[in-house]
Every structure is written in C-alpha cells, then in structure tokens.
Amino acid sequence: MTNTLLLDAAFSIETPRPPVWFMRQAGRFMPQYWEIKNKYSFLEMCKTPEIAADVTMLPVDLLGIDAAILFSDILVTGEAMGGDLSFTQGVGPKFANPIRTAADIEALETNCIHKLQYVADAIKVIQQRLNKSIPLIGFAGAPFTVMSYLVEGGSSKDFKLTKLLIHNQPQLAHRLLAKIAKVTIDYLNLQIAAGVNAVQLFDSWALALSWDDYNEFSHRYNVEIIAALNRTNVPVISFCKGSSVFAPLMAEAKPDVISIDWNVDLKDIKSRLPHNIAVQGNLDPHILYADKAVIKDRIHRLFERMRGEKGFIFNLGHGIMPDIPFDNVKYAIDVVKEFRY
Ligand code: CP3
DSSP states (O other), rough: OOOOOHHHHTTTTOOOOOBOTTTTTTTTTSSSHHHHHHHSSSHHHHHHHHHHHHHHHHHHHHOSSSEOOSSSOOTTTHHHTOEEEEEETEEEEESOOOOOHHHHHOOOOOOOOGHHHHHHHHHHHHHHHHHTOEEEEEEOOOOHHHHHHHHHSHHHHHHHOHHHHHOOOHHHHHHHHHHHHHHHHHHHHHHHTTSOOOOOEEEETTTOOHHHIIIIIIHHHHHHHTTTTOOOOOOOEEETTTHHHHHHHHTTHHHHHHOOOOTHHHHHHHEEEEEEEEEEEEEGGGGGGGHHHHHHHHHHHHHHHHOOOSEEEEEESSSOOOOOOHHHHHHHHHHHHOOOO
C-alpha cells in the first residue's frame, strides 16, 4: 500500500505527520454527494456496490484523505435481523416495526449474514478503485447503539424506551444485545474477509448511559465483538461519544485505537491509557464552521500538544455536520498534509 500512515498510527508506529480522515466524510457536505443522492434513495445507494463505491471514492478524489470509509450505515445489521428500515430526508432513520416485547426479540434473525453480501461486494469494488493507495475502513454499530434504534424506532433525544428496557427488563435487554452482538461479529468478519484494512465500531450514543450501565449493557458486548474478529494486521478503532469518560473501560476491550470526543485533552487521556493503544480525534466538529485562521490554529494547537506521541490519528470528535462548508473541510485536510513534526 502506498500510504500506510493510518495503519502505522493505529499500531502506534511513528509517522512524519498525523494521518487524517473524518467520520461522515462520505456524505452530505459534498455537493457531489447530492448529485448522486438526488437520483437514488439512501438504502439504494448502500445496496448497489457500484454506487456505494462511487460515494466512498468522493472524499478520496476530492479531498485527498489518508483513509477511505465504506459508504453504508450502522443500521443495516438491524435491517438484516428483520427491522423494517427506511431513511427519510429531514427525519433520519426509522424502523417501522420497533422492538418492544420478548416475542419481538425472539423473532429477530441472527443467521442473516447472507443479506449483507452487498456490503462485501461493495468492498471488493472499492478496493479495486483504491488500487492499494490508501486503507479502507469498514465499520459496524455497537450493540447498545443499534439496540437504541431498534427499540425507539428511530433517533431519540433521551433513549427513554431503551433505558426502560435496560432497567425494568435487563434479561430481555441482554437477550437483544447478545443477538445484535452475534450479527455484528459475523458482519465485521464478512467485511474483513472481503478486504477492509481497518474496522471501526461505532457506539455513538453510549454517553447516555451511567458508568455501571455502560459496563453492563454496552462495554461487555464490545469486548466480545473485538475478541471474536478474525484479523491479522487489521486494526480495530473503538468510537463512542462519551469516550472522554469511558476510555479506561474501552481500553479493556483491547482495541488498537480509541476515538476520543472533544471534551477532554487528548494527550492527557492518552497518558492514562496503555501505551500500545493509539488515540483518534479529537477536534470539535464545530471548528470546521469557523474562519480558516481558526481552523489552522486549532489543528496546529492539537498537533503541538501531541508532539512526540506515537499512535495519533487526526479526526473530529464526532462526524462532519452536513452544512459544514466543503471548502473548510478541504482546507483542514490541506493544513494537516502540510504539517511535519
Ligand atoms: O463516515 C462515513 O462517511 C461513512 C458512512 C456512514 C454513514 N453513517 C452514512 C450516512 C457511517 C460511518 C454512518 C454511521 C452512522 N449511522 C452512525 C454512527 C456515526 C455517528 O455519527 O455517530 C449513526 C448513529 C448512524 C445512524 C444514522 N444514519 C442517522 C442518525 C442518520 C440520519 C441523521 C444524520 O445524523 O445524518 C443516518 C443517515 C446517513 N448515514 C446519511 C449518511 C450519508 C444521510 C443520508 C441522506 O443522505 O439522507
């Protein structure tokens, strides 16, 4: 592979500058995304390998990032298990048949990996297009975060139903989480077998949980998943919002990288983790709305702070918002690529 910056940093090998990619880089802030999106539904885009590859390649070709991320969604595992999934403009994801009873949970399928073959097919097309230039990151949603969509029926502000399930019927919650974990393991192993070079586990909404509930209803499934991956030289990146709190627990799952939100000093949290665990992050995504001089200053400030640290991947603390100016994203990447330690 020509550009190994991301894989090197993930394995805590020194790099001449930090590698850069952005969560949600294959998405709506790019006018070119809308040209495709206006012709197809989001799920059609995910399920048609040539189109998924086209979208995956947009930030590679237009921005020159150091890693590509598969164009898909974390909720496709929920759909494969039996969730009636749709995405509506302005509404977001919806499961029309939310999981509310023991019978709903029993009805979910776990031998359903064949339904996700389109993802393996997309990975093969993308790898041909990348032609060993940069690594391709695969991903899945972590069981707690996927469960929250299955139970709430869509996005939620307070996760009321999910938390009620956890607190009133913990055995049922565990039954559901175990089923999602099984499918997630199969799904990430499918992606690795198809050729992804790294995988990221998205536990986006873990921040909603108390320490004890995170430990019992999220963390232990992430431990199980990471331990069950068939991988050599394929690093695992563990992401959650709330990582500034949960990072010490996340480290126990033995990921290669922990992706850190923007509430904490990155060097400080790294110093509290085992030295072979790299960190990813952790610019506040809102910085990319700001003036270019501010963008440059904040990136340089972070890089100076991380000077001398092996195992640092530059990213945002969470995904790019759809209305961030394309030009600012491009500028941020240029600032990173010009930097030398
Ligand atoms: O990072 C990338 O560019 C790769 C593709 C990717 C998407 N979703 C494409 C997408 C990835 C990695 C995801 C992960 C994802 N999906 C997460 C975890 C990451 C995070 O931000 O915390 C979550 C929580 C979801 C669920 C989801 N999918 C939501 C809540 C929404 C709609 C609202 C929103 O936040 O945008 C989606 C839709 C979605 N996923 C879009 C894209 C490009 C927009 C679809 C459209 O064009 O209408």
